[in-house]
Amino acid sequence: MAALSLQKHINKQLYDKWDLAYLYTDKNLKVVEVSDGLTLYGYPEIPLGCEVEDYVDFMVGFDASTRVDLPLVESPSGITVAVNLIPSKRGLAIVFSNASHLAEQRQLLQQKANENELLLRQQRILTHRLEQASKELEGKNEALREAARLQNSFLSGVSHEFRTPLSSIIGYTNLLERETHNPDKNPEAYANCRSYLRAVKRSSKHILSLVENLLDHGKLDADQIVIRPKPCDLHEVFDDIRLLLSPLAGTKNVEFTLQTNFEPGCMVIADDSRLRQCLLNIVGNAVKFTDKGSVTLKAELNRELLSIEVIDTGEGISKDNLAKIRIPFFQVADTGKAGTGLGLTITEGLIELMGGELVIRSELHQGTQVSFELPMPLLEAEALAMPEPSIDIDQLKVLLAEDDSDIADLLVMLLDEQNIEVTHVSNGALALEASEHEQFDLILMDLHMPVMDGYQAMEAMQKGGNTVPVAVMSASNLSEDRLQAQQYGCAAYLTKPVEIEEILLLANQLTSEA
């Protein structure tokens, strides 16, 4: 007995020294002995004979034969303990020892290691992102260089485009000058002059279309193009394209076919001039790039939706070029065909503004199909019954304010031919004065003039109670200029170069309204 008591004493000394605590259970995991130190780890007083898992949660799932070491377990007191489950013949010994020192050391090490690993991961991600950003920047730089290259190539292309018709104009006007110096005016000389003039007119119109393309592109970029739908004959638009492009197709022996499911007189609400511009570009390109075979323009109007398809049997477009042709100023290098590289960009922008989407399908040597759909409301029958205004402009009195003497002389001469009486003044102040002393039927007003510009003159006329319609003639086609002119009471806005037909039509409309 004394030996057993001594042994227990020694055990207690050791248990106390190492903060050891223990539990003994029988084979059914019922508690048979509990050491004093267990309460130090936050476990409650455990009555003998009860099931161990009712007091020690972590024992759930274990049986009496489980031998396992649980090195770091947070005890209910918060002190980390090492737990060893030791099975024996009589049951299970569960031994607890204080492992808080080890846990603290591990905590410090592990926390740092894990935080470092998270930081390293973050660093790797940031480095990857930096590399990505750097690649993107490189890509953007490349795109900028490409844009600059295209811009340069565009500038040289445009100068070449301008130089060609200008050389033609200068050449033919020289010839005209020489012919008109010849005192012996025979029919052949007149015929020559007419031919030279036609060449001058053709070249001038070409320059004008170049300028208009450039302006349209600028305006599309600045969101300044406004679609102006109005009643128009849809068939007429397509017939115009046929009339304009059939001769060119004919000279190349390319068959041009127009297929529509609507008849002449099919009245719709659309911006016919913009639609014409788009079709002219797409079909014009098809004819331009087709050297044999055919170009077909199909148009179908169903349920107020216009579907257009242009199919050609031309060279087609390579995959690389197909991806680039919508880029402003881009031109396929090896075609040798003239152009600004803006037509398709403008067309695509206009189609989008009109509510459609341009689709291009093409393969090299397989031809090209271009298609788009536009909403196209039909014109109501009552609107169709509106009577056409009658034209009666004889004896009209017009005041022309224009500082450019060449344009003024030309207009005076053309209006005079129509029996229109014209008073010409060269600035806004003189126009104001003339309008106060004389009665006119129409005032044609340039905007940029010396002494007093067109805006100021119109403002003064408005204040003075002027009732004569004023039509502005300006080289600017910007919406803000139109808007400002309207604010000063302008009744119509014509963009230069103004054709005499436009003035006559306007004169008729304005004077009949008055």
Place this chain on the structure above:
Amino acid sequence: MDKKKVCMVGDFSVGKTSLTQKFVNNVFSEQYLTTIGVKIDTAIVDETKLIVWDVAGRDSLSPINLSYLVGASGIALVADGTRPETVDDLHSIWDTVEKRIGKVPTVVALNKRDLPEWSVTPEQIQSLKERGWIVFETSAKEGVEVEGLFTQLCRLIQ
């Protein structure tokens, strides 16, 4: 009352402790404090006392101590949805677990669903589901799907 042991297992810093604390005590802390060894909590779910072993995560210094998993009735595999590699790791972690304790019911928590850096791919989720696991996209911070995760696990092991 029936008592069941379940273990939270996964890589370090995926949110095992956060999910456990949100479920058991409805608390959440932004501060990261790595778990050493194991923390044991309890919760009552559907008349079952769940003994939740929140086991230290696997990291570069130490693997998961499989002794902690002995006697587990179910496993919640946890990954961090903003670290896709921790989702892939679940497959190898499970293989190790299965070798030690055999097949037990398992659910998956893809945690940190609230963070904008979430980058789990549909393919990753599909590969987890193909193993027969129910996948939860959880947010311990906002308490999203946390209860669903534990309730589902409890139903599987009951």
